[in-house]
Structures are given as C-alpha cells and as structure tokens.
Amino acid sequence: MGTPHRPPADSLSASAGESLRRFWRRVADAPHAYDLYHLLRWFDARAGGRVPLGRATHPADEPVRLGQQPSLAFAPSTLACATAPRADALPQVSIYSFGLFGPNGPLPLHLTEFARDRARNYDDRTLTAFADVFHHRLILLFYRVWADAQPTVSLDRREGARFDNYLASLVHLGLPALRRRDEIPDHAKYFMAAHLVRQTRNPEGLRQILRAYLGVPVEIVEHVPHWIPVGARQRTTLRTHANTQRLGAGAMLGIAALDAHAKFEIRVGPLSREAYLALLPGTRRARQLTDWVRQYIGLEWAWDLRLVLAADQVTGNTLGRDQPLGWGSWLGTRTRRCAADDLVYSPETSTHRHAQAE
Structure with missing residues (x-):
C-alpha cells in the first residue's frame, strides 16, 4: 500500500501559504539568525514538495533555489541573504559557508574577487549564476546526507520515518503486518527497544x-x-487401567493441580x-x-x-x-x-x- 504524498506547494491552504510567507520575511530580515539545516528542514516539512529536498531528479521539482554569495571574508554566519517567494519566482537563499568561492573554497581567490566585483559593481551575476547551478545541487545533497542521519528529521514528512524501519527490524517488528496491530503505538515499542531486543x-x-x-x-x-485444570482424559478414574496412571507414577487425585x-x-x-x-x-x-x-x-x-x-x-x-x-x-x-x-x-x-x- 503506497504512502500518500503531501499536496504540492501550489495547493497549500491559504493559512499554510501565509505561514510560509511570514517565515520567509523573517528570514530575509535577519538571515544571520538562522542555520542552514534549520531553514531547509523547516521549509522541507512545510513546503509540500512531492519529494524531500535533495531527492528530486530535476531542479524544477524543488521549491527553493540555493547558491553561494562570493566573499573574501571568513563566514560570519551560515546564511548570507534570502529572498521571499514571489508570484513568478521561487524563494532564494545564498550562503557563505559552503561553495566554490571564498577563502575556504577550492577556486583561486582571484576568481572569487572577480565574481564579487562583477556582481556588486556591474550587476553582472553571470559567473555567480553559473556556479550556483552546481551550488544548488551540492548544497541540497549536503543537507540530505545530514537529514538522512537524523532520526527526528525523518518524521517531518509522512513518507519519511526511515528510522522507524531500523528500530522495528531491531525489535523483530520489521514486517508491515506487525505494525499497528494492537493498542500500543509503534513508537512506544521503539522507545522500549532496549528491553524488547534482549533474548531473555x-x-x-x-x-x-x-x-x-x-x-x-x-x-x-x-x-x-494457581490451580491448573486437568483434562477429563488425564484424570485418574477407577475404570481405567492405563499404565500411565499408576500410583506414584502418573495417577492424579482431583480435577486440578496446584502450580x-x-x-x-x-x-x-x-x-x-x-x-x-x-x-x-x-x-x-x-x-x-x-x-x-x-x-x-x-x-x-x-x-x-x-x-x-x-x-x-x-x-x-x-x-x-x-x-x-x-x-x-x-x-x-x-x-x-x-x-x-x-x-x-x-x-x-x-x-x-x-x-x-x-
């Protein structure tokens, strides 16, 4: 039975859409106050994309655009700036911490200086935009590697819960037929995995x-x-001559045995x-x-x-x-x-x- 996807971003309710707009306005006003992982995790859980961030096969299927802002300074924060979504454009996020440019990037510093100069003084973002083609994919892959290793992040989306499968298999509940079979929530069983995994x-x-x-x-x-009832065939009667009901060997007095x-x-x-x-x-x-x-x-x-x-x-x-x-x-x-x-x-x-x- 397939897991239903969340609705796409364009089908979000008015309240959810307003919540996203308010969030992006806060990020745009104070980008230094947000961590990259926190931002992407929140957006991934709320945006309603068909696939998690970093899993899409084409950039058109992803609800955000990521890039790096060329800078010669050491990164004072993770995020450089953010642009709220518009009717004709997806939200955009630029970062300092990861990319080809900058003192920690693999490219020579003069290329960082050139890209920064063209963008700031000539409003020419050709080189920066070309590099962002790779930055967008690499940043999302970097985030996806982190998110896949976090148990709580996997619960943000309905089709997630990868760690549920790990813990369920650990306590011998990995088969789908063994899930949700009684009154105990599955996560309560996973919480008690240390007790349930023991053989004794x-x-x-x-x-x-x-x-x-x-x-x-x-x-x-x-x-x-307590008294254990003795079946009618196992009871000792005067009419039976079975060898198993000899005195001291197999005969039982009464209809129940104390245990x-x-x-x-x-x-x-x-x-x-x-x-x-x-x-x-x-x-x-x-x-x-x-x-x-x-x-x-x-x-x-x-x-x-x-x-x-x-x-x-x-x-x-x-x-x-x-x-x-x-x-x-x-x-x-x-x-x-x-x-x-x-x-x-x-x-x-x-x-x-x-x-x-x-």
Whole structure:
C-alpha cells in the first residue's frame, strides 16, 4: 500500500501559504539568525514538495533555489541573504559557508574577487549564476546526507520515518503486518527497544516498561499459586487401567493441580481514582497493559492484575458518582485508613470476554 504524498506547494491552504510567507520575511530580515539545516528542514516539512529536498531528479521539482554569495571574508554566519517567494519566482537563499568561492573554497581567490566585483559593481551575476547551478545541487545533497542521519528529521514528512524501519527490524517488528496491530503505538515499542531486543525476559524489564508507559508505580509478584485444570482424559478414574496412571507414577487425585511456577501478578498502584478507573476491565488502558505483557513475554505465562487505590481516594458509595459495582465501590465502614488492593482480575480472560461482547 503506497504512502500518500503531501499536496504540492501550489495547493497549500491559504493559512499554510501565509505561514510560509511570514517565515520567509523573517528570514530575509535577519538571515544571520538562522542555520542552514534549520531553514531547509523547516521549509522541507512545510513546503509540500512531492519529494524531500535533495531527492528530486530535476531542479524544477524543488521549491527553493540555493547558491553561494562570493566573499573574501571568513563566514560570519551560515546564511548570507534570502529572498521571499514571489508570484513568478521561487524563494532564494545564498550562503557563505559552503561553495566554490571564498577563502575556504577550492577556486583561486582571484576568481572569487572577480565574481564579487562583477556582481556588486556591474550587476553582472553571470559567473555567480553559473556556479550556483552546481551550488544548488551540492548544497541540497549536503543537507540530505545530514537529514538522512537524523532520526527526528525523518518524521517531518509522512513518507519519511526511515528510522522507524531500523528500530522495528531491531525489535523483530520489521514486517508491515506487525505494525499497528494492537493498542500500543509503534513508537512506544521503539522507545522500549532496549528491553524488547534482549533474548531473555525478566520481571525487572517488564516492571520498567509498564512504569515508564503507564506513569504509575508497578511491582511484579512472582510464583503466585494457581490451580491448573486437568483434562477429563488425564484424570485418574477407577475404570481405567492405563499404565500411565499408576500410583506414584502418573495417577492424579482431583480435577486440578496446584502450580506456583507459571503465574505472576502485576501490582499497579497506589493509584488516583482517575487512573484506577482507567485500568478497569475493558478500558483502553487495560488493553494496552495486556498488549505490553504479550509483547514482552508472549502467551506462555498466566498472570493477574491487582489494582491498588490510594487510601485518600477510597470513598463510600454516593448517588450520582462514577462507582462501578464490584470494581470501584465498597460497602460498610472501613476500620482503618489504608489503600484498597482487593480488586484482582485476569486481563487475558477479561479482554477475550469484552472482544466477544463487541
């Protein structure tokens, strides 16, 4: 599926066009206050060119013209001057810092002096304009090399985000089918790449991920006992004579087995009432937490979520308040002021039930 391009410059809205005009007026009034990279990056993101600056195959496809102002002085700033766009002309930018002329350029100084003299005293920019044919392309290529190496610059345009592909591949999410597949934004996963790229998984890694993403205290309680149901075919009955169900070898008493190795508990809190309600079953925040656990450890382990409501947030039932029965309401009188940590549920089964209901 192709990525849609931004509209061309001539189709920008009136507000966007006015914003560009104001920007170019500020640059023209004080060019020394702007850096070349900053200027080109801002313009590349706002101008709406079909391709990024430095990638066009023909200068006619680029929305700006660049050149160098011949000068014998060492560059006092990056930019020399700028001309705002007009109805019949694209914006123009002249720089000091990079080009064929000047004390740092490859050409002999007498050619710089000649080009400067012709432009200033005779209004003849023939040599300068000829050199700008090469300056325009070289400056944009120079900018493109810098921009391609900056993670944030790649996000300025919709078709960019090159570093997204790098980080996605690093955490094994490089295929398009693995993007935007759950409630967690892809960039949140890239931010946690240091945890997700590791081959081993540990409670501390999961705790740090959830604390950073949810912004609340999180603790992991390991070795939580739970009962594992035994299938009907695996249960020991008096009518069976299978060798696998001998006493002391394969026989099992009951319909479930107690296990303390395959389950853990995520304890979240103390929470404000708003954060508490946001993590109740079926909420988007609860689904995000579930997706983080699946992303980090998969579906191998069983786990529960325990929500802890801060002591000063625990109140009695009052008509007209948002107090979900069984989840965020309490009856009776509390004998001591403490956090409420009696709500425990399994987000995996709760998410499945809510998905079926929807």
